[in-house]
Amino acid sequence: xxxxxxxxxxxxxxxxxxxxxxxxxxxxxxxxxxxxxxxxxxxxxxxxxxxxxxxxxxxxxxxxxxxxxxxxxxxxxxxxxxxxxxxxxxxxxxxxxxxxxxxxxxxxxxxxxxxxxxxxxxxxxxxxxxxxxxxxxxxxxxxxxxxxxxxxxxxxxxxxxxxxxxxxxxxxxxxxxxxxxxxxxxxxxxxxxxxxxxxxxxxxxxxxxxxxxxxxxxxxxxxxxxxxxxxxxxxxxxxxxxxxxxxxxxxxxxxxxxxxxxxxxxxxxxxxxxxxxxxxxxxxxxxxxxxxxxxxxxxxxxxxxxxxxxxxxxxxxxxxxxxxxxxxxxxxxxxxxxxxxx
Amino acid sequence: xxxxxxxxxxxxxxxxxxxxxxxxxxxxxxxxxxxxxxxxxxxxxxxxxxxxxxxxxxxxxxxxxxxxxxxxxxxxxxxxxxxxxxxxxxxxxxxxxxxxxxxxxxxxxxxxxxxxxxxxxxxxxxxxxxxxxxxxxxxxxxxxxxxxxxxxxxxxxxxxxxxxxxxxxxxxxxxxxxxxxxxxxxxxxxxxxxxxxxxxxxxxxxxxxxxxxxxxxxxxxxxxxxxxxxxxxxxxxxxxxxxxxxxxxxxxxxxxxxxxxxxxxxxxxxxxxxxxxxxxxxxxxxxxxxxxxxxxxxxxxxxxxxxxxxxxxxx
Numbered sequence: 001x002x003x004x005x006x007x008x009x010x011x012x013x014x015x016x017x018x019x020x021x022x023x024x025x026x027x028x029x030x031x032x033x034x035x036x037x038x039x040x041x042x043x044x045x046x047x048x049x050x051x052x053x054x055x056x057x058x059x060x061x062x063x064x065x066x067x068x069x070x071x072x073x074x075x076x077x078x079x080x081x082x083x084x085x086x087x088x089x090x091x092x093x094x095x096x097x098x099x100x101x102x103x104x105x106x107x108x109x110x111x112x113x114x115x116x117x118x119x120x121x122x123x124x125x126x127x128x129x130x131x132x133x134x135x136x137x138x139x140x141x142x143x144x145x146x147x148x149x150x151x152x153x154x155x156x157x158x159x160x161x162x163x164x165x166x167x168x169x170x171x172x173x174x175x176x177x178x179x180x181x182x183x184x185x186x187x188x189x190x191x192x193x194x195x196x197x198x199x200x201x202x203x204x205x206x207x208x209x210x211x212x213x214x215x216x217x218x219x220x221x222x223x224x225x226x227x228x229x230x231x232x233x234x235x236x237x238x239x240x241x242x243x244x245x246x247x248x249x250x251x252x253x254x255x256x257x258x259x260x261x262x263x264x265x266x267x268x269x270x271x272x273x274x275x276x277x278x279x280x281x282x283x284x285x286x287x288x289x290x291x292x293x294x295x296x297x298x299x300x301x302x303x304x305x306x307x308x309x310x311x312x313x314x315x316x317x318x319x320x321x322x323x324x325x326x327x328x329x330x331x332x333x334x335x336x337x338x339x340x341x342x
Numbered sequence: 343x344x345x346x347x348x349x350x351x352x353x354x355x356x357x358x359x360x361x362x363x364x365x366x367x368x369x370x371x372x373x374x375x376x377x378x379x380x381x382x383x384x385x386x387x388x389x390x391x392x393x394x395x396x397x398x399x400x401x402x403x404x405x406x407x408x409x410x411x412x413x414x415x416x417x418x419x420x421x422x423x424x425x426x427x428x429x430x431x432x433x434x435x436x437x438x439x440x441x442x443x444x445x446x447x448x449x450x451x452x453x454x455x456x457x458x459x460x461x462x463x464x465x466x467x468x469x470x471x472x473x474x475x476x477x478x479x480x481x482x483x484x485x486x487x488x489x490x491x492x493x494x495x496x497x498x499x500x501x502x503x504x505x506x507x508x509x510x511x512x513x514x515x516x517x518x519x520x521x522x523x524x525x526x527x528x529x530x531x532x533x534x535x536x537x538x539x540x541x542x543x544x545x546x547x548x549x550x551x552x553x554x555x556x557x558x559x560x561x562x563x564x565x566x567x568x569x570x571x572x573x574x575x576x577x578x579x580x581x582x583x584x585x586x587x588x589x590x591x592x593x594x595x596x597x598x599x600x601x602x603x604x605x606x607x608x609x610x611x612x613x614x615x616x617x618x619x620x621x622x623x624x625x626x627x628x629x630x631x632x633x634x635x636x637x638x639x640x641x642x643x644x645x646x647x648x649x650x651x652x653x654x655x656x657x
Contacts, residue, residue, distance in 0.1 A: 065604050162597075190607075191602050198498050201575055205576065
């Protein structure tokens with residue numbers, strides 16, 4: 001009995017000792033966008049395999065929540081699908097830097113049972129559809145883009161996201177660049193005052209609506225369309241070609257944007273110039289303080305970012321994200337050096 | 343000995359009293375926190391928040407009217423559908439059902455209450471909404487011209503929301519009504535039979551006797567319908583427009599908070615969303631107090647009205 005108790009105590013002590021050693025683990029918390037969550041969690045777990053003492057936790061609570069939490073410093077880093085506004089930057093207690101991590105794109109999906117040809121859209125046409133000005137599928141504006149396709153006289157039902165979302169942000173950002181009316185009437189945000197249509201919750205909500213409603217048009221993330229094998233249309237870019245979203249055409253949009261990249265990376269790359277570019281593409285960003293209080297965490301995070309931007313990019317393709325072009329990675333490496341780590 | 347008992351009595355009274363008070367403090371606390379968090383929106387919009395139809399996060403203009411309308415409209419419709427069905431179930435189980443069927447029926451209705459609302463929502467999207475769309479398209483053109491049925495037949499919208507809410511509140515209303523009917527003294531029914539009442543008349547007398555409890559059950563269902571979020575947002579179409587049409591996509595208060603809260607980064611926007619929560623809180627409070635008042639006033643007059651019904655049953 002006595003011996004048993006002794007072994008018990010010894011075992012308990014051993015457990016405590018092991019726990020004590022593990023306490024040196026660096027734990028970093030972050031929160032934000034849901035869109036990059038699959039790749040971020042992959043990165044954090046892969047990085048943890050290589051650096052057992054680094055544990056990064058990420059809560060995908062939405063871009064808005066991410067910006068708020070990083071501003072209040074309840075998490076060490078944030079993540080967002082839309083860059084922070086100047087006002088939001090001012091509200092933060094210190095200077096926040098934006099780092100593009102991967103690229104995403106938004107694609108138009110539609111349901112026209114008797115049309116087998118893949119449809120082409122343009123920014124102005126999509127804007128007019130979502131403004132409720134184009135109401136029939138055989139509208140001359142759509143027909144003009146799709147010469148040779150017999151379009152039915154079906155009513156168009158617009159499906160959009162009901163929940164606030166970075167996907168919506170990218171979509172309406174593109175529409176407002178090509179339609180002055182959209183810009184003045186509706187504007188750009190993660191949720192807007194939709195002139196027409198029905199709202200679905202999440203990508204699955206919108207795609208469900210479109211799948212079930214003949215004549216419906218909506219928009220979802222490229223990843224979601226790829227993973228669920230949903231057919232989607234191509235979109236006219238600035239150069240005047242109808243381009244279908246692929247991992248390559250999205251990365252190309254970022255490569256074209258490098259020439260005009262502002263030093264803080266807060267840039268919209270929708271409607272980017274250049275041939276073969278998919279125009280409804282966007283970066284998603286990590287948010288880090290330039291001069292964080294906890295320098296040890298800052299150093300770990302900088303090391304992680306260097307890995308994510310180089311080795312980490314190879315996980316993109318499997319998960320359907322478009323990797324960053326090398327030129328952007330180079331710029332970001334220089335920017336990472338600005339973060340104070342001691 | 344008696345002294346220590348009285349002491350333990352006092353302790354018990356204080357203890358339970360503290361728990362009771364805790365509940366009141368909790369409700370008050372929720373109200374106060376909602377009010378504080380929505381201060382920015384209250385100061386900016388005042389009472390116009392209750393009657394403004396615009397909900398524009400880009401321009402920073404917020405009004406709760408479409409959400410208030412959608413919440414009340416869907417809940418009232420749901421009760422109109424659910425109450426007769428739930429009462430029918432309750433009466434059948436408590437008065438007419440063969441004993442062997444009773445337990446299985448009770449189990450199944452109560453099982454409906456245990457299904458998570460997201461499951462109802464998924465069922466709504468894949469089964470209910472397409473069925474409603476078929477129903478809507480098959481409606482004759484003459485009826486489609488009525489304001490109640492105007493607009494494109496999307497399937498999604500007020501009708502689907504009201505139906506799914508009705509299904510969700512039926513188990514609540516029927517279980518409580520059944521319990522209430524069970525507690526009607528057998529003397530009531532026996533008395534009715536003794537006076538030569540038919541079975542229907544005897545049941546009517548029992549239902550009349552139990553009416554305050556039944557109204558309480560309906561009100562509980564109403565409360566549940568008001569706050570239901572997930573299932574409704576998946577089928578209602580989420581469009582903040584006030585419309586009479588059953589086909590129109592609309593929106594509810596609980597749904598907009600759930601949908602937009604995560605991405606709302608702007609202070610006024612967040613505060614407006616919290617104020618929607620405050621409005622829902624106030625409306626629920628008003629409806630609950632009103633139903634309490636109704637039950638209370640009916641209970642007071644019970645002894646007066648009980649006699650004529652007996653006389654009527656006898657007639």
